[in-house]
Amino acid sequence: KIALVLTLVCSNLSWAQDQFPILKTKLDQTLSNDLLYLEQKNKTLTALKYKLKQARLDQDRYPLLEKIYEEYKSYQSDSALVYAKRSVQIALKNQNNKQQIKAQLNLASILSTLGMYNQALDILNTIEPSVAQQLKGEFYWTKRIVYGGLAGYATSVEEKNTYNQLGNENRDKAITNLSKKSPEYILAIAGQFLSQKKHDQAIALLLPYFDTIENSDPNRAVIAYLISENYKAKKDKEQEKKWLAISAISDLELVKKENISLRELAFMLYEEGDIESAYEYIKRSLDDAVFCNSKLRTYEISKM
Numbered sequence: 001k002i003a004l005v006l007t008l009v010c011s012n013l014s015w016a017q018d019q020f021p022i023l024k025t026k027l028d029q030t031l032s033n034d035l036l037y038l039e040q041k042n043k044t045l046t047a048l049k050y051k052l053k054q055a056r057l058d059q060d061r062y063p064l065l066e067k068i069y070e071e072y073k074s075y076q077s078d079s080a081l082v083y084a085k086r087s088v089q090i091a092l093k094n095q096n097n098k099q100q101i102k103a104q105l106n107l108a109s110i111l112s113t114l115g116m117y118n119q120a121l122d123i124l125n126t127i128e129p130s131v132a133q134q135l136k137g138e139f140y141w142t143k144r145i146v147y148g149g150l151a152g153y154a155t156s157v158e159e160k161n162t163y164n165q166l167g168n169e170n171r172d173k174a175i176t177n178l179s180k181k182s183p184e185y186i187l188a189i190a191g192q193f194l195s196q197k198k199h200d201q202a203i204a205l206l207l208p209y210f211d212t213i214e215n216s217d218p219n220r221a222v223i224a225y226l227i228s229e230n231y232k233a234k235k236d237k238e239q240e241k242k243w244l245a246i247s248a249i250s251d252l253e254l255v256k257k258e259n260i261s262l263r264e265l266a267f268m269l270y271e272e273g274d275i276e277s278a279y280e281y282i283k284r285s286l287d288d289a290v291f292c293n294s295k296l297r298t299y300e301i302s303k304m
Contacts, residue, residue, distance in 0.1 A: 020238065023245040024277070030252045031284065041255040045071055062090045062099055069106055073113075074218065074256040077293045080110045101127055101135050105142045112146045113258060115153075115295030120146045137178030141188065144170040152296050168195060183219040190226050199230040206230070221250035225261050241268055248281075257292035259285070263301055 030037075048071065052064040065087040072080035084107040091099035104127050111120040124143050131139045147167035154160035171188050178185040186209050193202035206227050213220045224247035231239040247261035266281035282301065289297035 019242050020245065023242060023249070027245050027249050027252075028277075030249050031280075034252070037253055037255050041071070041075065058090050058093050059096075062087060062094060062096075062103075065090060066102070066106070069110075073106075073110060074254075074258040075292060077110055077113045077258065081107075081114065084110050097130070098132060098135065101131055101139070105135070105138055109142050109145060112149050113292075113294055113296075115149075117146055117150050117153075133177070137174050137176075137182070137184065140170045140174035140177060141184045144168075144174060144188075149296050152300065168192075183217075183223075187219075187222065187226065190223075190230075194226070194230060194233070197233065199233050202230045203227060215250070215253070218254055218256060221247045221254070221256060221259065221261065224250060225264075228261070228264070237268070241265065244268070257288040258294040258297060259288060260297065260300075262288075263297075 045068065048064060048068050052061060052068065055061045055064060065083050069080050069083040069087060072083060084103065087103040088100070088107055091103040104123050108120040108123040111117075111123070121143075124139070124146065128139070144167045147163045147170060151160050151163035151167060154163055171191055175185065175188045175192065178188060186205065190202045190206050193199070193205065206223055210220070210223050210227065213223060224243050228240045228243035228247060231237075231243060244261045244265040248259070248265055250256075251259040251261060262281050263285040266278045266285060269281065270278035286298070286301045289301055
């Protein structure tokens with residue numbers, strides 16, 4: 001049995017080592033095809049904006065505004081903020097409580113990306129009493145994201161621990177309220193496993209789920225990154241690199257400028273002595289963070 005386990009471990013490690021050079025080649029090709037993916041992104045946005053212009057009723061405008069916000073969310077934060085605010089205004093005009101809460105959650109989320117954490121928390125604390133049961137999971141998940149950002153900016157260990165604790169509490173509340181079929185539920189459970197050091201359980205949950213995700217789904221990069229984080233905790237560098245590359249490729253293909261995997265991979269390659277790739281990746285990460293106006297990512301990359 002021991003011999004079998006060792007054989008499986010060695011074969012998995014060898015497979016990961018064989019995979020990374022192929023993935024790195026694909027990653028470099030994806031980086032060089034930047035203009036192609038950008039053109040596709042702009043086509044999608046242009047089509048949605050045209051539909052919005054043609055829409056005559058506010059009830060038709062709201063879902064289009066939400067879609068445009070989603071397209072901009074990890075791409076251009078300032079533009080996402082504009083459409084989040086417009087969504088709030090239309091939701092108020094429609095007198096639709098569900099739309100109003102959803103629009104406010106989107107607004108809080110993008111304010112967090114822009115580093116405006118106090119404003120985001122003000123919105124969340126204001127709407128908390130009126131959040132319907134069906135949106136409570138998303139509400140607590142958004143609050144967890146805000147506290148996660150605050151933890152990233154924390155200057156002292158005590159402050160960081162406080163925000164991490166608040167983030168964990170809201171993540172746990174989200175778990176009890178989210179639909180078990182939603183991506184956020186999977187992310188929340190995996191995050192819980194990660195914080196509890198249950199890395200094998202997290203990987204066992206995430207790997208099969210990853211296989212069900214379409215290439216066009218923005219959660220693909222997030223799930224791949226979470227898998228890499230669990231392998232990092234297990235000190236399995238080859239698997240960590242592999243999943244960071246998969247995550248970075250997805251971010252680049254979907255033109256997600258608010259990202260983390262390429263930066264993490266750059267640091268690993270720097271430690272391995274691949275200075276040229278590390279420099280190229282970290283420079284691209286910084287350019288993306290500045291373009292997106294993601295305050296936390298710019299801060300993290302600058303520190304690195």
